[in-house]
Amino acid sequence: MNRDTICVQGGYTPGNGEPRQIPIVQSTTFKYNTSEDMGKLFDLEAEGYFYSRLQNPTCDAVARKIAALEGGTAAMLTSSGQAANFFALFNICQCGDHIVSSSTIYGGTFNLISVTMAKMGVEVTFVEPTCSEEELNAAFRPNTKAVFGETIANPALTVLDIEKFAKAAHSHGVPLIVDNTFPTPVNCQPIKWGADIVTHSTTKYMDGHGACIGGAIVDSGNFDWMAHADKFPGLCTPDESYHGITYAERFGKEGAFITKATAQLMRDFGCCQSPQSAFILNLGLESLHVRMARHCANALAVAQFLEKHPKVAYVDYCGLESSPYHALAQKYMPNGSCGVVSFGLAGGREAASTFMKSLRLAAIETHVADARTCCLNPASSTHRQMNDEQLKAAGVPAELVRMSCGLESSEDLIADIAQALDQV
């Protein structure tokens, strides 16, 4: 099936007389006739449901659709994008291990890796996404277990050279994990370029309506855990907490990663998505391919307008030919990247504040990837504890505005931006 068709019909095929829409199975538990039947489920010998913290039919149908969209072999939903990235890393990293990560990643993930996982004994080396192959290879240690990056970073909007990062990861015998939240599988399939595990904050474009927090993890099924068994004991030696199962042996390359993350991490941490949220997420997925095209067209029109405006000092958008990431974006995302544009007001912090106050259509929100256009001045909100020097170093100078272009008419959006710039 074409990706557009998978968006609409993937993951769920009703039988004769069954509901056309994915049923919301609003049940914590499932009934069995004998204890033996249930025992087989607990031993992972039979497939089926017993408790919705681990698996639920509604969530599984939506996860199957996301797996198909990314070209993966297995997927799971999580309660948030934060939980997805934590599970993806913690499934293969433990105390004493090390991660190599791109430095331009989402603030929440940066904290997760550099502060919270550090407390768990997992160390990290951050590398610039534009680093040379030599610099990248130099970041690895004998205890490195994963490489992490974002296809398009939020909010830095850098584009990851997926092939460069995959090559380095694989030459050191570890997988590349890519957070593909911003382009979505409609615009980029990182697995095709060498990523082994793909994560999502489904809160963003996949949901697309600012309705539900959620996350997803997809396994490509390509990474050979057994070929690097010494590095990944959690997958390649018996799990005493799960009847001595060796995940990589029992479920192979295609199923081991997601089965372990479900049977172990979801069991113990419980960051599951509710069937209601999964249903709403699926409504978003049904129109994802149509919406992404519009988000990208609106963002390009806005970026082109801003680039020519005398009150705008610079514009960051990889769809612009002036962007240093234009060539990479053309290679990995020829049909468009995402709807988020960053730009700096020539008049500095005060100009940014006047501009934002004067907008009528674009709302000020800590959110992106919504049907409704929204914007944020990090210096006066998410990063307001920093002084101007620190803001510059963090890549969010005081005059920076991040605008997430929604699905409105681009003419109206540009007219709104133009009148707000007139007030500056």
Ligand SMILES: *Cc1c(COP(=O)(O)O)cnc(C)c1O
């Ligand atoms: C928002 C976001 C996250 C975190 O997702 P939540 O659903 O808010 O937990 C992770 N990665 C990226 C790239 C994001 O934009």
